[in-house]
Amino acid sequence: MVVVPEASAGGVDGDRLVSVFQRLLDRYGRQHWWPADDIFEVMVGAILTQNTAWTNVEQALARLRHRCLLTPQAMSSVPAAELANSIRPSGYYNVKARRLQNYCRWYLAAGGYAALEQWPDGRLREALLGVNGIGAETADAILLYAFQRPVFVVDRYTCRLFSRLGMIADDSRYEMVQAFFHDRLGGSRGRRTALYNEYHALIVMHGKHCCRARQPRCRACPLAEQCPLAGIV
DNA sequence: GTCCAGGGTTCGT
């Protein structure tokens, strides 16, 4: 599937969003997210990576796999203390153990993937948000990367980058930023799903190298002129 | 030693 958008549906800012996407794609290439072996691991990873570096999440996932806890049945029935110990490298292990079990119990009670994939986007999103420990970003990551729904995932890197590009206010609410993308990147349902998938992954990849937290502007980034956004920022 | 990471909830104002 070609992920390059045909044309923006959102005027000047839409064209700019497409331009940023093109530059990031040219510089970093296709990211092939989500990095996981199966659908359930995507969901677990989405919870474990909350405010946590992915390298830590990988260690936690390896421990879970080694202990045969990477299934919703095993994860929901194991003692919380044992689950917490298994995910220790990902940090916040007590709260995340509770969140994982909240999620697994909801997931199983709903009938698992086969049942949930039949749910419409809005209903599925609301249900995810109803699980304690699943906020807007985690819900959208699961919607996009596990359920293939056309939902743009807004994370810290997204807000930082596009506020520095002057396209959004630095204090914009989550849903406002998300609507900014939804309103300006059109196309078919499948096309938008593929585009949102790649775009978010590229934003994260870029954020790891450039435009770090303490740097006020992108031009101060380590990539300097190599930065794909050097001419824009 | 300091800073930060692919957030979310809870509890004060």
Place this chain on the structure above:
DNA sequence: ACGAACCATGGA
């Protein structure tokens, strides 16, 4: 409605 405190490990 909004901000602050809290959760916690590991890599740069």
